Amino acid sequence: MPYVQEVIDALKNRYPEAVCALNYEKDYELLISVRLSAQCTDARVNLITPALFAQYPSLASFAQADVSHIEKIVHSCGFYRQKAKDIVLACQMLLRDYGGKVPDRMDALLRIPGVGRKTANLLLGDLYGQPAVVCDTHCIRISNRLGFAAGKEPEKVERQLRAILPPQESADFCHRIVLFGREICSARAPKCSLCPLRPYCQSFHEGTTPADISVLP
Numbered sequence: 001m002p003y004v005q006e007v008i009d010a011l012k013n014r015y016p017e018a019v020c021a022l023n024y025e026k027d028y029e030l031l032i033s034v035r036l037s038a039q040c041t042d043a044r045v046n047l048i049t050p051a052l053f054a055q056y057p058s059l060a061s062f063a064q065a066d067v068s069h070i071e072k073i074v075h076s077c078g079f080y081r082q083k084a085k086d087i088v089l090a091c092q093m094l095l096r097d098y099g100g101k102v103p104d105r106m107d108a109l110l111r112i113p114g115v116g117r118k119t120a121n122l123l124l125g126d127l128y129g130q131p132a133v134v135c136d137t138h139c140i141r142i143s144n145r146l147g148f149a150a151g152k153e154p155e156k157v158e159r160q161l162r163a164i165l166p167p168q169e170s171a172d173f174c175h176r177i178v179l180f181g182r183e184i185c186s187a188r189a190p191k192c193s194l195c196p197l198r199p200y201c202q203s204f205h206e207g208t209t210p211a212d213i214s215v216l217p
Contacts (some may be wrong), residue, residue, distance in 0.1 A: 003146075003199075003200040004148070004164050004165065005166075006199075006200055007146060007148075007197055007200050008165075008166075008169055008173060010196045010197055010200075011173065011176040011177070011180060011196075011197075012172075012176070013196070014176075014179075014180070014196055015175075015176045015179045015180070018171075018172035018173075018175040018176050019175060020122070020126050020175060021042040021043075021046075021178070022034065022037065022042050022045060022046065022049075023046045023049060023050075024049070025053075026059075027101060027102040027123075027127050028059050028062070028090075028091060028094060028102055029049070029053055030102075030122075030123060030126060030127065031090060031094075031102055031112070031115070031119070031123060032049070032052070032062070032087050032090075032091075033045050033046075033049055034119045034122055034123070035083055035086055035087060035090070035114045035115075035119065036048065036049070036074055036077045036083055036087075037077075038079065038083070039078050039079060040077045040078050044076065044077060045077060048073065048074055048076065048077060051073060052070070052073050052074065055069075055073065056070075059091050059094060059095060059100055060091075060095065062087060062088060062091035063088065063091040063092045063094075063095050065087075065088050065091075067084045067085050067088050068084075070084035070087060070088065071084040074087075082114075083114070085113075086113040086114030087114070089113040089114075090112045090113050090114055090115070093111070093112055093113065094112070097111075102123055102127060104124065104127070104128045104130070106120050106121075106124065109123060109124070117135070117154065117155060117158065118134055118135055118136060118154060121133055121134045121135075121158070121171075121174075122134045124171075125170070125171030125174070126171070129171075130171075131162075131167035131168065131170050131171065132170055132171040132174070133158045133161045133162055133165065133170050133171075133174060134171070134174040134175075135154035135155075135157045135158045135161070135174075136174075136178065137181075137187075138177050138178045138180075138181030138182070138185075139157070139161075139174055139177050139178070139181075140152055140154065140157050141181065141185070141187060142177050142180065142181055142185050143157055143160070143161060143177075144157075144203070145185065145190075145201055145202065145203035145204070145209060146197065146200060146201055146202060146203070147201075147202030147203070148160065148161060148164060149161055180197075185197075187210075188210055189210055190209055190210060192204055192209060
């Protein structure tokens with residue numbers, strides 16, 4: 001696939017620090033934060049988790065928690081009932097089946113309540129430095145625009161990206177794509193006039209990206 005390394009280098013240049021936007025200190029805190037981030041912004045999650053982690057300072061305290069109390073704390077994240085239930089069940093499973101640690105294997109992670117491939121990939125990449133492709137909406141949208149992938153199914157896009165991304169770059173690439181999607185390559189009005197990836201963007205050269213309203217009078 002042409003231009004893959006050029007795109008990686010351009011993103012590195014613009015976003016030298018490829019870090020997860022979610023704040024956490026412990027491995028299970030990242031798992032909980034990612035679960036809360038579904039259909040919710042990372043900024044909102046980061047406003048909620050300090051109080052949540054203060055109320056429940058250990059994995060055991062989460063495992064023993066009253067789901068209804070967690071619901072009240074995470075209410076503003078949306079889908080709070082299911083998220084609260086998943087958090088308690090996930091922490092119980094970590095203690096019961098995995099020695100109190102977030103596991104480092106995809107198959108084990110996918111057993112945990114509330115964990116799908118996107119969450120599992122993020123955990124593997126950020127906690128264990130493993131090759132990982134986190135296919136969120138930014139990654140799917142931009143990979144399609146660049147011509148790196150075709151389709152909107154996360155697992156399909158993940159397979160296509162794994163085939164072309166250097167394994168050691170894949171996790172950081174996904175973090176940078178999120179930053180890039182928020183700053184420049186938005187869904188409805190990408191700022192193509194400011195885009196460092198424009199020379200490599202299939203969608204731009206085919207004229208299929210939405211209008212760049214940032215340059216209109």
